[in-house]
Amino acid sequence: MSAAFVLAQLLNGLQLGLMLFLLAAGLTLIFGIMGLVNLAHGSFYMIGAFVAATLQAWTGHFALALAGGVGAAIILGIAVESALLRPLYRRGHLDQVLVTFGLILFFNEATRLLWGSGGLSMQPPAVLASEIQLLPGLPYPSYRLAISGVGCLVVVLLSLLLGRTRIGMLIRAGARDHAMVSALGVNIKLVYSLVFGLGAMLAGLAGVMTGPIIAVEVGMGEAILIQTFVVVVLGGIGSVKGSFVAALAVGLADSLGRAFLPLLLGGFLAPTTVSAVAPAAASTVIYLLMAATLLWRPQGLLGHRR
Amino acid sequence: MAALLEVRGLCKTFGALAVNQSVDLTVEANQIHALIGPNGAGKTTFLAQLAGDIRPDAGTILFDGTDITGLPAHRRAHLGIARSYQVARLFPDSTVHDNVALAVQACSRWARSVGRAAAGIGELNEPVAALLERVELAHRSRIPAGILAHGERRKLELAMALASRPRLLLLDEPLAGMGVEESQATVALLDRLRRDAAILLVEHDVQAVFALADRMSVLVFGKVLASGDPPTVRRNPEVQRAYLATSGEVPPC
Amino acid sequence: MIPRRLVVIGLIFAVLAAVPLYGADYYTGLATKIMIFGLAALGLDALVGIGGMISFGHAAFFGIGAYVAGLFGKSGIDEGLIVWPTAIAVAALFGAVIGSLSLRTRGAAFIMITLAFAQMLFFIAASLPALGTSDGIGLPHRNSLAGHSLGRAVDFHYVVLLLLAGALALTDFLARTPFGRAVDGIRQNEPRMGALGYNPTIYQLACFIFGAAVTGLAGALVANLSLFAAPDNLHWMTSGTLLVIVILGGVGSLFGSVLGAAVLIVLEEVLAEVTDHWMMILGPVLIAVVLFGGNGLAGFLLRRPHGRTS
Ligand SMILES: Nc1ncnc2c1ncn2[C@@H]1O[C@H](COP(=O)(O)OP(=O)(O)OP(=O)(O)O)[C@@H](O)[C@H]1O
Numbered sequence A: 001m002s003a004a005f006v007l008a009q010l011l012n013g014l015q016l017g018l019m020l021f022l023l024a025a026g027l028t029l030i031f032g033i034m035g036l037v038n039l040a041h042g043s044f045y046m047i048g049a050f051v052a053a054t055l056q057a058w059t060g061h062f063a064l065a066l067a068g069g070v071g072a073a074i075i076l077g078i079a080v081e082s083a084l085l086r087p088l089y090r091r092g093h094l095d096q097v098l099v100t101f102g103l104i105l106f107f108n109e110a111t112r113l114l115w116g117s118g119g120l121s122m123q124p125p126a127v128l129a130s131e132i133q134l135l136p137g138l139p140y141p142s143y144r145l146a147i148s149g150v151g152c153l154v155v156v157l158l159s160l161l162l163g164r165t166r167i168g169m170l171i172r173a174g175a176r177d178h179a180m181v182s183a184l185g186v187n188i189k190l191v192y193s194l195v196f197g198l199g200a201m202l203a204g205l206a207g208v209m210t211g212p213i214i215a216v217e218v219g220m221g222e223a224i225l226i227q228t229f230v231v232v233v234l235g236g237i238g239s240v241k242g243s244f245v246a247a248l249a250v251g252l253a254d255s256l257g258r259a260f261l262p263l264l265l266g267g268f269l270a271p272t273t274v275s276a277v278a279p280a281a282a283s284t285v286i287y288l289l290m291a292a293t294l295l296w297r298p299q300g301l302l303g304h305r306r
Numbered sequence B: 001m002a003a004l005l006e007v008r009g010l011c012k013t014f015g016a017l018a019v020n021q022s023v024d025l026t027v028e029a030n031q032i033h034a035l036i037g038p039n040g041a042g043k044t045t046f047l048a049q050l051a052g053d054i055r056p057d058a059g060t061i062l063f064d065g066t067d068i069t070g071l072p073a074h075r076r077a078h079l080g081i082a083r084s085y086q087v088a089r090l091f092p093d094s095t096v097h098d099n100v101a102l103a104v105q106a107c108s109r110w111a112r113s114v115g116r117a118a119a120g121i122g123e124l125n126e127p128v129a130a131l132l133e134r135v136e137l138a139h140r141s142r143i144p145a146g147i148l149a150h151g152e153r154r155k156l157e158l159a160m161a162l163a164s165r166p167r168l169l170l171l172d173e174p175l176a177g178m179g180v181e182e183s184q185a186t187v188a189l190l191d192r193l194r195r196d197a198a199i200l201l202v203e204h205d206v207q208a209v210f211a212l213a214d215r216m217s218v219l220v221f222g223k224v225l226a227s228g229d230p231p232t233v234r235r236n237p238e239v240q241r242a243y244l245a246t247s248g249e250v251p252p253c
Numbered sequence C: 001m002i003p004r005r006l007v008v009i010g011l012i013f014a015v016l017a018a019v020p021l022y023g024a025d026y027y028t029g030l031a032t033k034i035m036i037f038g039l040a041a042l043g044l045d046a047l048v049g050i051g052g053m054i055s056f057g058h059a060a061f062f063g064i065g066a067y068v069a070g071l072f073g074k075s076g077i078d079e080g081l082i083v084w085p086t087a088i089a090v091a092a093l094f095g096a097v098i099g100s101l102s103l104r105t106r107g108a109a110f111i112m113i114t115l116a117f118a119q120m121l122f123f124i125a126a127s128l129p130a131l132g133t134s135d136g137i138g139l140p141h142r143n144s145l146a147g148h149s150l151g152r153a154v155d156f157h158y159v160v161l162l163l164l165a166g167a168l169a170l171t172d173f174l175a176r177t178p179f180g181r182a183v184d185g186i187r188q189n190e191p192r193m194g195a196l197g198y199n200p201t202i203y204q205l206a207c208f209i210f211g212a213a214v215t216g217l218a219g220a221l222v223a224n225l226s227l228f229a230a231p232d233n234l235h236w237m238t239s240g241t242l243l244v245i246v247i248l249g250g251v252g253s254l255f256g257s258v259l260g261a262a263v264l265i266v267l268e269e270v271l272a273e274v275t276d277h278w279m280m281i282l283g284p285v286l287i288a289v290v291l292f293g294g295n296g297l298a299g300f301l302l303r304r305p306h307g308r309t310s
C-alpha cells in the first residue's frame, strides 16, 4: 500500500465530509431555529442536481447549470417553507416527520414524472475534466479537488456569516438554545425564510457539485440524508461547528473504511470471505461510529446537555 | 448527628444569568426548613437541582451522607426525596385517583408491576384512598386532574409526593392558590408530617412560614443572605434591606 | 352497554373473517396483507402512541422477521411454531440493542438514530451474500402450523387473523397494566415520572422491545405471504409506510393500525390502477391528513382519543 493511495483516500474522505457538511449545516440550523425535523432536506439536494444536469445538457455551460440548480433549490425551499412548513413549527415531531415524508414522496415521484426513472448524468466543467498529478504516482481527478475547494470556501463564508455578522450570531445563538429564538427580533418570519433558504441553498449546491461524480437519480436525496442524520447526531443537534467536525469524521471513516477494511479483513479471513463480507462491513462503519459516540457522549460531540 | 441534606457550593447559571451562586444549605431530619426569597431569586432552580431535574454546574449535594450530585432523578426518589412543583405537573387526562396510583406504583419494583397486571391496579386502591384522605381530596378522586381548582391541584401534588413515604420533601409553594381554610388545613398537615419527614419549604406566605419553620434561609439573587432560626433571620438587617429593596415587603417582625 | 371501541373492533374482525367466505383469492390475499401490515404498525403504535417514541426505523424489525423466515426456509425448516417465535425473539434482541443505544437520546435525535440503524441493517442485508444481497431470500413454500400446511390462502388468512387478534388483545391488556400506565405517563411527562421514582429509560426500552417483537412477527408473516424476504422490507420507505399507517389509523388507538393499513393498501391498489405516479397523489393526501385530519380513523370513529402525541 503506497502513501499515494492513502492520500487519495484521505482526499476522497475530505470531499465526502465537506458535502455532508453542506447538508448537515442547513439541517442542524433549521432544527435549532425552527425546531423542525426536516426529512425532505435531501429533496433540495436532488432537485439541485436534476436541474443542473438538465441545464448543462441544454446549454453545455457548467456555471449556468450551477446557478440554475442552486437557484431552483432556494426557490423551492422558500416556497415549501412559507406555504407548508410554517404551521408545523409549533407541532410535534411526529407531524413534522409525516408531512416531510409526504413531501419526499411527492418530490421523488414528480421528479420521476418530469425526468423519467432512468436518471441523468452530469459532466465536470471542461477545465476540470482532467486528472492532475498530486504526487509522483498519484493522479487525482481535478474536479474532486475543486469540490473540496468549494466546500472549504463555503465553510469559510458560513463561519464569517455566523461568527461575524449580527444576524448570523443571532441565528447561531438561537440554534444552540431554542429559548433564544425570541431574541431574534420582530421579523421572525424573515429569519425563518432566510435560514430555510440558506439550508436549501447549501443542499442544492452540494447536489450540483456532487452531480458529476455520482449518478443523478431519484432516491439520491435520501441516501445522503441518512448519512447527514448521522453527522447531525454525532456533532450535536443545533451545533454548526459540531456538524463540521462530525462531517469530516464521517466522510473520512466512510472512505477509509471502504478502502482499508478489505485489506484489514484480508489479514485473517479467506479472500472469498473477504469479498463477501467487506462491502457489508464497510457500509456499517459510520453507524458503528455513531453507536460508539452515543455511548460516550449521547448529546453529540459539541452538543450541550440540559 | 449528620444532617439529612447537606448542600455545599451549589452553582447554576443560565446563559449569563447566575441563578444559584455557591449556595450552602443544610436540612436536619424531621425539621421544616423554609427557603424564602423574592421572585426570581433562584428557589425553584435550587429545588430542581436537589431533585435531579437540573444538573448543577458546580457543588455537591449530600443526602444522608451519600453524594447524590450526579444521580438521575429516579434514583434520588428511591433514596427518599420527593418533590412537588410550583406549577402543578399532573397528568390532566387521568383521574385524581389514577394520578396518585401512578405515584404509589412507582415505589414498587417495575418488573413486578408488569406481572401484577390488571388485578394489580386494584391492589393500589387502598394506599391511594388513604393518601387522598390525608390531603382531603377523597371526594374528588373520580374526576380528571385537569379540571381541579388551583388549590386542589396543590393538594394532589402533595399526595403524589407523599406516596413514596419520602424522608425529604421538597415543596415549591404548596400553599399558593389556596383559600384560607384550605391553607390552614395544609399547614396543619405539614406540621404533622414533620414526624415522618424533613421538609424544605419554599413559600411566599410569610405567616405560614413563621408558623412552621424550625429553621430558615433567605435566598436573594442566587445567594444565601442569612440562615438560622426564624427570629434571628427576621431581625437580620441585611434581610430586611434586601426585602425592602427588591419587593417592598417587610417580613413581619 | 358494550363500549363503542369494542363494537368497532368486533366489526373490523367480522369483516376480515368474512372476506374469504365471499371474496376471491385475490381479495383474501389483500385482506391478509392488510392484517400483516396492521400487525406491523401495531408494534410501532405501541412505541409511538403509548411510549411516545417516534421511530423512523421500525422497518428494521419487520425485515428481521422476514429474514428469519427466509433463512429458515432456505435451511428447510418450515414449522411456524419454530420460525415465528424465533422471529419474535430475534427482533426483540435487535430491539434491545438498537433501543438501548437510541434511548441514549430523545426527540429529534431519536428519530434520526432509529432511521440510521435501520439503514445500516438495510445495507448489510443488501450486500451480504448469505442474505441474498439485493435479491433477498426466497421461501420454497409457506410455513406449516403444527404440521398442518398453510398453503391455501384461506388457511393462512385465518391464522394471521388469530395472531393479529392475539397481539392486539395482548397490547391492549399491557397498556392497562401498571406497566402500561407508567409508559403512558412517561410519554405525557417524563421528568415528572422521574421525580416519582420511575426510571424512564427502562420502561421505554421495555416498550421498544415489545414493539420490535410484534413487528418481527409481522415480518415473518409477510415473508410467508410473498414467499420472499427482501431488503425492501428493511427500507426506510417501509418505515415511513408503517408510520403513515399508524397516523391514518389514529395514534395510540392500537386497533386503528388495522384500519390505517386497510386505507393505505386499498388506496395504493386503486391509485396504482389510475396512474403509475400514484405517490404524487399519496404524498399530498398524507400531508392533508396530518395537517387537518385530527386523530385518524380511530379518532373519527370514537371521537374520544385514547392517546395522543405531544
Ligand atoms: N431554564 C431556564 N433557562 C433560563 N433561565 C431560567 C430557566 N429557569 C429559570 N430561569 C431564570 O432563573 C431565575 C430564577 O428562577 P427561579 O424559578 O429559580 O426563581 P424562583 O426563586 O423560584 O422565583 P419565584 O418566586 O417567582 O418562583 C429567573 O430569572 C428565571 O427567569
Ligand SMILES: [Mg+2]
Binding pocket: B043, B044, B045, B086, B172
Ligand atoms: Mg419558583
